[in-house]
Amino acid sequence: MKDRLFLDTNIVIDLLGERASFYESAAKIATLADKGKVHIIVSALTYSTVYYLLSRYEDNEVVKEKMRKLKVIAETSDLTDKIIDQGLSSKFADFEDALQYYCAVKTECNILITRNGKDFKASEISVLTPDEYLKSRKIKP
Structure with missing residues (x-):
């Protein structure tokens, strides 16, 4: 069974914003998804947050194109009334x-892939950084 990886917003920002210290590991996970080796899922909320943050530094159309490419390899989790109530x-x-959780x-x-594991102490899902995930699957980060 393929891993179903939920990418926290910070990981998507690392990936699409090509953030120097974090990009490589996020890109390796995206490549695994592109090759069909894992499923990646992001929340609908992530798209608006990523657009808001990245469009402050990059052309709006460039950011939209990056997000279109992400949508090709990522499933989107809807933000529902039930999820809001749970939150x-x-x-x-x-x-x-x-x-997000x-x-x-x-x-x-x-x-759940994030760089802020301490924020998910209540999680019943495994919480790993991109590097931890890659190492756990014996993929060089």
């Missing part, structure tokens, strides 16, 4: 993290 009722300190649960992800 509002959760023990997560950060509401956005709660929404419940999107991952809804889409039956087995691993």
Whole structure:
């Protein structure tokens, strides 16, 4: 069975923003998805956040094109009333993290990929950094 990886927003920003210290590992995960070796899932909320942040530094159409390419390899988890209610009722300190987590649960992800593992202490899903995930699968980060 292929891993179902939920990418936290910070990982998508690393990937599409090509952030120097973090890009390579995020790109390797995207390549695994492109080759059909893993499924990657992002929340609908991620698209608006990524657009808002990246369009401050890059041309709007360039950012949209990057997001179109992501959509080819990533499944999108809808942000539903139920997920919002779960987030509002959760023990997560950060509401956005709660929404991300419940999107991952809804889409039956087995691993949540983030650089902020401490924000997901309440997670019942494995939480790994991109480097940790790649090492766990014996792929050089």
